[in-house]
Amino acid sequence: MTEPLLSVRDLKKHYPIKKGLLNRQVGAARAVDGVSFDIAPGETLGLVGESGCGKSTVATSAIRLEEPTAGEVLFNGGDRRGATRNDDGTHPNDVTRFDKGELKAFRRDAQMIFQDPSSSFDPRMTVGATIAELLSIHGMTDRGRRRRIVEDLIERVDLSASDYDRYPHEFSGGQKQRLALARALVLDPDLIIADEPVSALDVSVKAEVLSLIDDLQAEFGLSLLFISHDMSVIREICDRVAVMYLGEIVELGPTEEVFHGPEHPYTEALLSSIPTPDPRATLDEIELTGTVPSPTDPPSGCRFHTRCHRVIQPEDMEMDQAEWRRLLTLRKRIESREVDVEQATENLALDDEPDDLSDEAIKSQLRSEFELEAPLDSATAEATLETALDRLVSGDADGAEEVLSSSFTTPCETTHPEFVDHDADHKSACLLHVDDRPDSRIGVENVPQ
Numbered sequence: 001m002t003e004p005l006l007s008v009r010d011l012k013k014h015y016p017i018k019k020g021l022l023n024r025q026v027g028a029a030r031a032v033d034g035v036s037f038d039i040a041p042g043e044t045l046g047l048v049g050e051s052g053c054g055k056s057t058v059a060t061s062a063i064r065l066e067e068p069t070a071g072e073v074l075f076n077g078g079d080r081r082g083a084t085r086n087d088d089g090t091h092p093n094d095v096t097r098f099d100k101g102e103l104k105a106f107r108r109d110a111q112m113i114f115q116d117p118s119s120s121f122d123p124r125m126t127v128g129a130t131i132a133e134l135l136s137i138h139g140m141t142d143r144g145r146r147r148r149i150v151e152d153l154i155e156r157v158d159l160s161a162s163d164y165d166r167y168p169h170e171f172s173g174g175q176k177q178r179l180a181l182a183r184a185l186v187l188d189p190d191l192i193i194a195d196e197p198v199s200a201l202d203v204s205v206k207a208e209v210l211s212l213i214d215d216l217q218a219e220f221g222l223s224l225l226f227i228s229h230d231m232s233v234i235r236e237i238c239d240r241v242a243v244m245y246l247g248e249i250v251e252l253g254p255t256e257e258v259f260h261g262p263e264h265p266y267t268e269a270l271l272s273s274i275p276t277p278d279p280r281a282t283l284d285e286i287e288l289t290g291t292v293p294s295p296t297d298p299p300s301g302c303r304f305h306t307r308c309h310r311v312i313q314p315e316d317m318e319m320d321q322a323e324w325r326r327l328l329t330l331r332k333r334i335e336s337r338e339v340d341v342e343q344a345t346e347n348l349a350l351d352d353e354p355d356d357l358s359d360e361a362i363k364s365q366l367r368s369e370f371e372l373e374a375p376l377d378s379a380t381a382e383a384t385l386e387t388a389l390d391r392l393v394s395g396d397a398d399g400a401e402e403v404l405s406s407s408f409t410t411p412c413e414t415t416h417p418e419f420v421d422h423d424a425d426h427k428s429a430c431l432l433h434v435d436d437r438p439d440s441r442i443g444v445e446n447v448p449q
């Protein structure tokens with residue numbers, strides 16, 4: 001295998017959470033929590049996931065706009081190719097260990113573009129002067145030459161050389177993003193990290209800028225880390241895709257393979273939510289219940305288990321999967337004391353006096369709020385749920401929690417899944433694929449082809 005241009009290993013970025021007068025650290029937001037991937041020369045890797053899952057933090061810590069908490073980032077660009085490890089196990093190409101001078105050279109070779117291109121331009125300077133300034137900082141003293149290089153680049157991003165002398169406010173969002181691309185390219189980098197570069201653009205402009213990025217990437221032989229929350233944009237442009245959830249990568253593989261046969265339920269859910277242009281298509285959208293949990297207190301086991309539609313049932317249980325999901329959600333809500341018996345009573349009491357309401361009526365109201373109407377598929381589960389609800393309605397939330405948490409358990413909350421290899425270069429981290437569980441090639445029927 002050819003040497004990757006960028007090799008990220010077990011990257012972590014934990015933000016300390018401080019409190020009190022003494023500003024003592026009381027915890028940490030584990031924004032990125034052990035992420036590994038490679039990007040080959042000339043390859044585009046997509047990083048996709050919901051807002052807040054840590055995509056931008058991967059980018060900023062990999063190129064040390066922020067200091068990573070742990071991990072190794074090997075950059076094998078320019079004259080760094082073929083370097084080998086030092087005797088002490090460290091690597092001379094490890095960005096996390098670069099000194100000031102090495103970091104300056106690296107910043108030339110690895111550029112970043114952002115969702116808001118305005119952040120790359122000084123409103124008081126012409127766009128040409130802003131771009132040319134980078135050449136000057138990196139030692140090009142010939143003014144005329146700087147201008148020629150920048151004008152040429154402005155034309156390569158399909159604007160006109162005369163735009164050199166205009167100011168940022170004279171350009172539309174799409175034009176500004178083109179100029180940001182020119183700025184990123186001016187130092188002839190090996191790697192560009194593009195963080196949601198088209199998310200703020202109108203649909204038609206979005207397609208144009210995407211296609212420009214694609215063309216320039218091929219023309220300049222660039223490697224690209226392309227960050228987006230939008231699966232359809234990823235499909236447009238990426239060779240491979242890494243799917244991120246709550247600080248971790250859960251699936252990584254060639255884009256088409258991941259789109260045709262997602263192996264992680266989270267990927268499956270993301271894919272099912274892509275709008276399809278064909279109104280006759282009968283894709284079932286998988287509803288991701290609840291919001292992304294906080295990285296300060298990520299769920300145990302598989303971090304996705306609190307929202308997963310395929311969350312595994314205990315061995316002795318065999319019930320409708322959707323019902324099982326709803327039972328676990330009820331259990332979690334009771335554990336966090338978010339089930340409001342009083343509110344359920346009030347909802348019922350619109351016609352009746354609250355005092356007249358029977359416990360049975362309140363239980364039935366709660367069951368309907370969680371779509372767990374009686375009787376459940378499984379008689380054992382039904383009996384457990386009834387006992388828990390009896391306790392809850394009588395004011396014993398602790399008792400309800402005890403019953404539910406001892407009966408409704410899943411291996412997904414206790415075991416952190418390791419990566420399992422599927423086809424070449426395609427892996428995912430889900431317990432469904434571990435050991436002798438039936439091979440559940442998930443999602444194929446649910447994905448736009």
Ligand SMILES: Nc1ncnc2c1ncn2[C@@H]1O[C@H](COP(=O)(O)OP(=O)(O)OP(=O)(O)O)[C@@H](O)[C@H]1O
Pocket residue numbers: 015029030031049050051052053054055056057058229295
């Ligand atoms: N400086 C910080 N201090 C504490 N927490 C932070 C800090 N910066 C980011 N976070 C948290 O880290 C997590 C990851 O944030 P990040 O911006 O990397 O996610 P993202 O996937 O890029 O989301 P978005 O697309 O919304 O930017 C979030 O929960 C965020 O609140």
